[in-house]
Structures are given as structure tokens and as C-alpha cells.
Amino acid sequence: MRLFTAQAMREAxxxxxxxxxxxxxxxxxxxxxTAKRLLERFAGRKIVVLCGKGNNGGDGLVAARWLAHWGHEVAVYAAEGQEGDAAMAQQALRAHGLEINPLSAWKPQPHSVVLxxxxxxxxxxPLEGFYAELVENINQSGLPVVAVDMPSGLPYQPHIRANLTVxxxxxKNEHLFYPHRTACGRILLDSIGMPPRALDNPHLPELLSSANMRALLPIRPGNAHKGSVGRVLVVGGYRSYTGAPSLAALGAYRTGAGLVTVAYPADCDVVPPLEAVRLPLFEWNTANLQMARADAVAVGMGAGEGGVEAALAALGLARPTVLDADALHERVLRAYAQSGLPSIITxxxxxxxxxxxxxxxQIARFPLEAAQTLAQRYPxxxxxxxxxxxxLAWTPPGTSETRMAVNSTGNPQMATGGMGDVLAGVIGALLAAGLSAWDAARLGVYLHGLAGDQSQKPxxxxxxxxxTLPEAVEQLRSGSARDFWEPGYD
Ligand SMILES: NC(=O)C1=CN([C@@H]2O[C@H](COP(=O)(O)OP(=O)(O)OC[C@H]3O[C@@H](n4cnc5c(N)ncnc54)[C@H](O)[C@@H]3O)[C@@H](O)[C@H]2O)[C@@H](O)CC1
Ligand SMILES: Nc1ncnc2c1ncn2[C@@H]1O[C@H](COP(=O)(O)OP(=O)(O)O)[C@@H](O)[C@H]1O
Ligand SMILES: [K+]
Structure with a gap:
């Protein structure tokens, strides 16, 4: 499943x-x-359909025709000048005997729902003049709004603030990224019968969905033992940052790691989970880290000033590695990129x-561009x-095309300290289980968000x-994990 831009959708x-x-x-x-979705949510209200003169307006004219045909009370207000399919939609509406009022005649009507x-x-x-004023009036009316495809005016100001967007x-990007996503309200996706071949475009970012991520879940064989399902070495901790490596260890175990070792500075009061092996060290070097037998490494969580040294020492282990937090420095990234080891930076x-x-x-505003730039800088x-x-972004070595993906799970309640440490452990466990770096990163990010979505409370x-990770894994495995755009998600 792909994430579209307006232009990419026009191409489709x-x-x-x-x-x-x-x-x-x-x-x-x-x-x-769209008419069906509106009725599911706002049955009993008078329906007011506001149509522009393009194809979005054409969709509105079709919706109005079906709503009237099914016996609902509908009032239609439309711009003039429809062409092509939209003109046909208008013709069909007229054949059903519906009157089309000029858009300028619309006034908020109590107990109505606006399409x-x-x-x-x-x-x-951006919308200006009459349309800008109309959009402001719709928003100020306080009436519920169902948007066809996307709230009108996005991605600019002003735009409609909808309760539901079909x-x-x-x-499209507006349905995923904030602040635009807020204007969409609840989002439902409908395939409208588009031939899948028309939507197939490998140059667009992949949208991580339950179906795709489910296929990546590692299988635990009946004869599994703790050494065969993935051993993770967590390397971190510094002065008062004692919780970070422990949280990563917990994330790794709860994702299915068989054995987790936590290496931390000996003078640092790290308290790893009971089930973890402790490796207090006086110096970050490869020989010391080799004392832990590891299939994958997660390094940098709470490592403070020792982050670079710890990550360069871990490079000597030549294992698939997650580089997080204090390991994320130019020197380290260059060294890992040159090593050719499967590595992930978070x-x-x-x-x-x-x-x-x-x-x-700037990075938070343009995350696709920022991730792509990083992936191109560190092939x-x-x-x-x-x-x-x-x-997520990745430029496979020896290629020039950057693969992109966008996660669909997670919620703002996850913006609390230590959440990223857990993610590093999750990804570490998946690397240790044998997934490729690209698969471990995608599945890890998806599962971590899905776990966060189990409770969205402050x-x-x-x-x-x-x-909650085991519940998320189980949900995904059993097929009961829902994508946020599916009906019945909430
Ligand atoms: N993706 C698809 O394949 C399909 C798209 N459909 C609909 O078609 C829509 C796109 O239709 P269109 O390409 O006709 O575009 P729109 O209907 O979104 O808008 C185009 C109209 O807006 C006018 N316009 C553009 N910018 C303006 C501005 N700043 N101020 C005032 N007027 C402005 C244009 O002159 C044109 O009349 C989709 O959003 C969707 O609702 C559906 O009909 C079915 C299939
Ligand atoms: N608004 C949000 N929506 C979805 N996920 C979020 C949101 N805020 C934070 N997260 C997730 O929580 C984690 C926070 O990581 P990070 O900032 O590194 O935390 P810390 O450094 O405290 O460990 C990331 O995985 C991020 O995607
Ligand atoms: K719209």
C-alpha cells in the first residue's frame, strides 16, 4: 500500500x-x-451537499443523487461550469429531478450535515475571496462536515475542519501528516474500485499496514531455545541515564528476544530487568563487549558522552546494529555506513x-525530505x-533510489521519556531474530506504535x-490488528 501525493493520485x-x-x-x-459513510455516521440529519466545479464536486453530485434515490432529504449547492464526468454527474442528478442551487445561496441550516x-x-x-469566506462560514457554523477525499482548502489555509473524511x-500525505491530519477528523479509505495496477507505484512511500507487517513476523519454531530466537546486546547508560538501557532490554525481551545482555558503565547504577545478563564495564572496547554473545546490538540509549566510543567499540562485533540517541554522531554513522553491516539509525x-x-x-515539518536526505547521505x-x-528511508548500497515508508500506528500519548529506548530494543530483537535491517525497522516501528495504541490514555x-508489546504481536499475528483507515477501527 502506497502513500500518495495529489499529483501521484492524478497519475493513478x-x-x-x-x-x-x-x-x-x-x-x-x-x-x-461517500454517501454510505455519511449515512452510517449522521443518519437522521438533513444533508446539504456543497459542490465545486471539478471532479471533487462531481463526486458530491453523485452522492446527492444516491442519497435522494435512497429517500433522504438532500439540498444541493454547486458552482457553475462543470465539465466532463462532473457535467455527466450533474445531468444524472437533474434526471432525478433534484434542484441545484447556487453556492452563494448556502446558509447554515440547523440539524444539517454538510458534505x-x-x-x-x-x-x-490557497483559497481566496468567496471560497475562503465560504470555508470559514462552514467551520463557524458548528455543523458536522463529511469531506469527500480531503477537507477543501488543504494543504493551505483556510481549510475545512471535517468530522469525517472519506x-x-x-x-494522501494530508491524511497522515500533522497538522493537516487533524482537519480530516476520522479518516476512512475507500478503494472506489480503482484497478490495483493503477495504484502500483514503487517510487511512492510504502504505508505500513497490518497486512504487510503481519507477513514479516518471525516464526518461533516448536523447538526454540533462548539461543536460537535472538540474543540482543544492549549498550548504554551514563551517570543519571540509567533507565534507558533497561527500557531497551525490556523492549527486546517483550518482542521475543531469547536472551538480552545489558552492557553499561560499571560506575553507573543501571538496574536491568531481572531476566537480563548484566555486563558492567570499566571501558568501552570490543573485547569487553565480546563477553556477551550477541546476534544483534542496540547501542547509544542514555550513553551520554560515552555514546560515540560505545558505538565504535560495538562496530568491532560486526553484528546487525541499531544506533540510537548518543550514538548518533557523524563519525559513527560514517563508520557503520562504510562497514556494510546491516544497521539502523533511530x-x-x-x-x-x-x-x-x-x-x-524544519525536520518535523518535512520528515519525508529529512529522512530521505539522511538515507542518501549514509547509503x-x-x-x-x-x-x-x-x-523510514533506506538507500540500498550500490543503488541511487531511496526506499521510503511511513508508519501508521502510534499516538501522541507516546510523547514521553524513554519511549524511543523501548523502540531501539524492539528493533534489536527483530534484527537478532534474523530479519533484514529494512524489515526489522519497519516491523519494529509498526509494533511499537501498535503497542502504544492499546492504551491511548494520557x-x-x-x-x-x-x-503491551506481546499483545500487539498477538493482535498482528491473529489478524485482529486494524488499520486506522478501516471502518470499525474505533
Ligand atoms: N483519484 C481519482 O482517481 C479520482 C478522483 N476523483 C475526485 O476528483 C478529485 C480531483 O478532481 P479535480 O482534479 O477535478 O480537482 P478538484 O475538484 O479538487 O478541483 C479542481 C477545480 O478547482 C479549481 N481550483 C483549483 N485551485 C483553486 C483555487 N486555489 N481557488 C479556486 N479554485 C481553484 C480548478 O479550476 C478546478 O475547477 C479528487 O479529489 C476526487 O474527489 C473521483 O472523481 C474519482 C477518481
Ligand atoms: N505524536 C506521536 N505520534 C506517534 N508516535 C509518537 C508521537 N510522539 C512520540 N511518538 C513515538 O515515541 C517515541 C519517542 O522516541 P524518543 O523521542 O526517542 O523518546 P526518548 O528519547 O525519550 O526515548 C518514538 O518512537 C515516536 O515515534
Ligand atoms: K472536499
């Missing part, structure tokens, strides 16, 4: 037509499916800012740029998310 639309699929069928499905079919992916530039054919925007020389705000390293949502703590 063109591809469908080139494949011989009649575009009017797409529009009819779009309108009908926003003003603009979709064809919007070029995304057509595929999810910066948050603050750490990415240190690497890229851009502000953390071979899998980049996990953490945030809401987390973005005050969520990192160790609680770690404790």
Missing part, C-alpha cells in the same frame, strides 16, 4: 483510464461510497537536526526518523508500552 487516475477503466465508474463509486465536495486533489494554491482510492528530530544542520522544527543505513508519524509510560 490517468493510469486507470489508460488501462481502459471508465473514469465515470470511479466517480460514481466515489459519490456512492464538503468543494475541492480535492486538484486545488492549486479518502478515495488511496491515502534519530528523533532533535538528533536529526544535529546530523543535518537544520532546525528540529546502506536504514533511517528511522521518529515522530508522529515515524518515517500518562502513558514507556515501560507500559513495552509490557
Amino acid at each position: 487516475d490517468r493510469k486507470a483510464i489508460d488501462l481502459g477503466y471508465p473514469s465515470l465508474l470511479l466517480m460514481d463509486a466515489a459519490g456512492r461510497r 464538503d465536495a468543494l475541492f480535492g486533489t486538484g486545488l492549486r494554491g 479518502a478515495l482510492a488511496g491515502l 534519530p528523533h528530530p532533535g538528533e536529526a537536526s544535529r546530523l543535518l544542520g537544520l532546525s528540529a522544527e 546502506g543505513l536504514v533511517v528511522v526518523l521518529k515522530g508522529g508519524p515515524t518515517v 500518562g502513558l509510560l514507556a515501560h507500559e508500552v513495552a509490557e
Whole structure:
């Protein structure tokens, strides 16, 4: 499943037509499916459909026709000048005897629900004048709004603030990234019958979905033993940062690691989980770290000033590695990229800012671009740029194309200390279980978010998310994990 831009969706639309699929069928499905969704949520209200003159408006005209056909009270307000499919939709509506009022005549009507079919992916530039005022009036009316494809006006200001958005054919960036996602309200995706071949575009970011991630779950054989399902070495801790390596160890165990060793400075009061092997060290060097037998390493969590030294010592182990927090420095990343070892870096925007020389705000605003830049700068390293949502990027060595992915799980309650440490442990366990770096990073990020989604209550703590990981793994394995765009998710 891919994440689309408006332009990529227009290309998919063109591809469908080139494949011989009649575009009017797409529009009819779009309108009908949106009408169904509106009724599921807002039955009993009078329905007011506001249509622009493009195809988004055409979808609205189709929705109005079906709603009237099913016996609901509908009022239609539309811009003038429809062409092509939208003109056909208008003709069909008229054949059903519905009156079309000018958009300028719309006034908020009590107990109505507004179907926003003003603009979709064809919007070029911010709304001004009449349309800007109309959008402000709709927002101020306090009436519930269902948006067709996306709230009109996005990605610019002003835009509609919808209660429900029915995304057509595929999810677009606005449905995933904040602040735009907030304007969408609840998001439902409908395929509208688009031929899958038209949507297939490997150059777009992958949207991590339950179906795709389920296929990556490692299988634990009946004769498993603690040495065969993955041994993880966690390397970190410094002065008052004693919790970080312990949380990573917990994340690794709860994801299925067979054995976790925690290496930490001997003068640092780290209290690893009871089940972990302790490795207090007076010096970070490869010989010391070799005392732990490890299939994969997670290094840097709470490692403070020792982060670089610890990561360079761990490089000598020549194991698949997750580099987190204080290991995320230019020197370390260069060395790992040159080593060709399967390695993953997990910066948050603050750490990415240190690497890229851009502000953390800029990185949080353009996470796709930031992750891609990092992946191109360090070929071979899998980049996990953490945030809401987390973005992944990877330039396989010897290639020039960067693969991208965007996570679909997780929630703002996860913005608490130690959450990233747990993630490093989760990914470490998956690397130790034998997954490739790209698979371990994608599945790890997905599971970590899914665990966080089990409880979306305020005050969520990192160790609680770690404790919920087995439930998340079970949910994913059993097929009961839901994607946020599916009906019945909430
Ligand atoms: N993705 C697909 O394959 C499908 C898309 N459909 C619908 O088609 C929509 C896209 O349709 P269009 O490409 O016709 O575009 P829109 O309907 O989103 O908007 C285009 C119209 O808006 C006007 N416009 C653009 N920028 C403006 C601005 N800043 N101020 C005022 N007017 C402006 C244009 O002149 C044009 O009339 C999608 O969002 C979706 O709702 C569906 O009909 C079915 C299939
Ligand atoms: N708003 C959010 N939506 C989804 N996930 C979030 C959100 N805020 C934080 N997270 C997740 O929580 C984790 C926080 O990691 P990080 O900032 O490194 O925490 P720490 O350094 O305290 O361990 C990341 O995996 C991130 O994706
Ligand atoms: K719309």
C-alpha cells in the first residue's frame, strides 16, 4: 500500500483510464461510497451537499443523487461550469429531478450535515475571496462536515475542519501528516474500485499496514531455545541515564528476544530487568563487549558522552546494529555506513537536526525530505526518523533510489521519556531474530506504535508500552490488528 501525493493520485487516475477503466465508474463509486459513510455516521440529519466545479464536486453530485434515490432529504449547492464526468454527474442528478442551487445561496441550516465536495486533489494554491469566506462560514457554523477525499482548502489555509473524511482510492500525505491530519477528523479509505495496477507505484512511500507487517513476523519454531530466537546486546547508560538501557532490554525481551545482555558503565547504577545478563564495564572496547554473545546490538540509549566510543567499540562485533540517541554522531554513522553491516539509525528530530544542520522544527515539518536526505547521505543505513508519524528511508548500497515508508500506528500519548529506548530494543530483537535491517525497522516501528495504541490514555509510560508489546504481536499475528483507515477501527 502506497502513500500518495495529489499529483501521484492524478497519475493513478490517468493510469486507470489508460488501462481502459471508465473514469465515470470511479466517480460514481466515489459519490456512492461517500454517501454510505455519511449515512452510517449522521443518519437522521438533513444533508446539504456543497459542490465545486471539478471532479471533487462531481463526486458530491453523485452522492446527492444516491442519497435522494435512497429517500433522504438532500439540498444541493454547486458552482457553475462543470465539465466532463462532473457535467455527466450533474445531468444524472437533474434526471432525478433534484434542484441545484447556487453556492452563494448556502446558509447554515440547523440539524444539517454538510458534505464538503468543494475541492480535492486538484486545488492549486490557497483559497481566496468567496471560497475562503465560504470555508470559514462552514467551520463557524458548528455543523458536522463529511469531506469527500480531503477537507477543501488543504494543504493551505483556510481549510475545512471535517468530522469525517472519506479518502478515495488511496491515502494522501494530508491524511497522515500533522497538522493537516487533524482537519480530516476520522479518516476512512475507500478503494472506489480503482484497478490495483493503477495504484502500483514503487517510487511512492510504502504505508505500513497490518497486512504487510503481519507477513514479516518471525516464526518461533516448536523447538526454540533462548539461543536460537535472538540474543540482543544492549549498550548504554551514563551517570543519571540509567533507565534507558533497561527500557531497551525490556523492549527486546517483550518482542521475543531469547536472551538480552545489558552492557553499561560499571560506575553507573543501571538496574536491568531481572531476566537480563548484566555486563558492567570499566571501558568501552570490543573485547569487553565480546563477553556477551550477541546476534544483534542496540547501542547509544542514555550513553551520554560515552555514546560515540560505545558505538565504535560495538562496530568491532560486526553484528546487525541499531544506533540510537548518543550514538548518533557523524563519525559513527560514517563508520557503520562504510562497514556494510546491516544497521539502523533511530534519530528523533532533535538528533536529526544535529546530523543535518537544520532546525528540529524544519525536520518535523518535512520528515519525508529529512529522512530521505539522511538515507542518501549514509547509503546502506536504514533511517528511522521518529515522530508522529515515524518515517523510514533506506538507500540500498550500490543503488541511487531511496526506499521510503511511513508508519501508521502510534499516538501522541507516546510523547514521553524513554519511549524511543523501548523502540531501539524492539528493533534489536527483530534484527537478532534474523530479519533484514529494512524489515526489522519497519516491523519494529509498526509494533511499537501498535503497542502504544492499546492504551491511548494520557500518562502513558514507556515501560507500559513495552509490557503491551506481546499483545500487539498477538493482535498482528491473529489478524485482529486494524488499520486506522478501516471502518470499525474505533
Ligand atoms: N483519484 C481519482 O482517481 C479520482 C478522483 N476523483 C475526485 O476528483 C478529485 C480531483 O478532481 P479535480 O482534479 O477535478 O480537482 P478538484 O475538484 O479538487 O478541483 C479542481 C477545480 O478547482 C479549481 N481550483 C483549483 N485551485 C483553486 C483555487 N486555489 N481557488 C479556486 N479554485 C481553484 C480548478 O479550476 C478546478 O475547477 C479528487 O479529489 C476526487 O474527489 C473521483 O472523481 C474519482 C477518481
Ligand atoms: N505524536 C506521536 N505520534 C506517534 N508516535 C509518537 C508521537 N510522539 C512520540 N511518538 C513515538 O515515541 C517515541 C519517542 O522516541 P524518543 O523521542 O526517542 O523518546 P526518548 O528519547 O525519550 O526515548 C518514538 O518512537 C515516536 O515515534
Ligand atoms: K472536499
